[in-house]
Amino acid sequence: MLIFLKKRGGRPKRAVFPLFNHMIKVNQNQCIGCGLCVGMCPETFMMNADGKSEVLAQTDNECAQNAVASCPVNAISL
Numbered sequence: 230m231l232i233f234l235k236k237r238g239g240r241p242k243r244a245v246f247p248l249f250n251h252m253i254k255v256n257q258n259q260c261i262g263c264g265l266c267v268g269m270c271p272e273t274f275m276m277n278a279d280g281k282s283e284v285l286a287q288t289d290n291e292c293a294q295n296a297v298a299s300c301p302v303n304a305i306s307l
């Protein structure tokens with residue numbers, strides 16, 4: 230992602246930021262509440278009051294990718 234930052238009295242300054250276009254999601258209807266994703270990525274997933282996993286924070290994409298691959302019912306998507 231290329232963003233132009235306005236600079237007073239001169240040319241706009243360019244800045245390059247990494248493009249995070251993923252969004253970690255848990256399908257609540259598919260989740261069987263095994264807790265695997267929460268055990269793997271406690272900063273990203275948590276168990277809710279219904280005993281299903283939900284996204285705690287959109288962090289650690291690499292760990293989330295491993296959770297996607299490990300979920301037994303394919304309930305996690307990026």
Ligand code: SF4
Nearest residue numbers: 260261263264266300
């Ligand atoms: S690994 Fe899949 S089934 Fe298990 S708690 Fe996480 S989302 Fe639910």
